[in-house]
Amino acid sequence: MTTAEFRLPDLGEGLTSAELVSWHVNVGERVSIDQVIADVETAKAQVELPSPYTGVVAELLAEPGATVPVGAPIIRIESTDPVGADASAPPVLVGYGPQTAHASRRRRKASPESAQHKQMARAMTASARAPQATVFVTSDVTASMELLETLSKSADFENCSVTPLTLAAKSLVTAIASHPGVNATWDETAERSVVHPHVNLGIAVASDSGLVVPNIKDADSLTLREIALRITELTSTARAGRTDVAHLTGGTITITNVGVFGVDGGVALLNPGEAAILALGSVNERPWVRGGQITIRQVVTLSLTFDHRALDGQQASQFLTLVASMLTDPAVLLAHL
Structure with missing residues (x-):
């Protein structure tokens, strides 16, 4: 049996520290892999930390607060089954490397809101280092809205919320198969x-603690219903401030629904480390020329912001056009499944 140290991982979006809220385990208690051992709180959310080891708790290295x-x-475990590391000298799992860090008691001189504007500023500063460009398309999505109405009444989608975001998310991950370069990091x-190789789709969620971007793992392998369920689960958990570490890290591309705020569209900034983000505007009835006649249709504006080092304008435009075509005619989406 060897002693393993679990170091506080990077909890996403460049956060450099977190407050230990509470321990779920005590010294002498046996723990297993993925068992929740502590709650920590960042400027963004409260997060549950799972154990990467099986063993017995030898020492708790930080106090609540x-x-x-x-x-x-933060914890030493007499490990019987270390995962992915030499337990006698385990590396930092994710993050900025070992620091000379004895945990220090937080002195709350700044308000939570101040800690939040600061973290947002850090994330946006990191994002702004990438040369970004944005392309737009406005599309008739009447057929998609009719499909969503039908699905909402289907037994297969009972107790499952299907929205324009659901269909846009499915279209995005499906289109990546034809344009894998958008699912990248520079x-x-x-x-x-x-x-x-896989699509971990970030869903931008506005919570009381600010914007968080939990992600759906392997979203490209999920059905429309499964994506709807994952979005519902992630957004409710994020708004409650209970997103776990796994869902805050490892995102590869993001979608944000700015339409929920009643705006037609916008220019989203890249989530740090990702090559693209899709913004979905509000769906509204508008005059639309169809078959040479002006008629009222359900219309939406989509925008794609991209890292111009990873993608050029042609690649980004072709990808966005494909996503839009899937929303204009769901048969196009079905043809790519």
């Missing part, structure tokens, strides 16, 4: 785009 820097050890060191 203490601020712990990312990379600092590698600063190698100066090249790294395409991800």
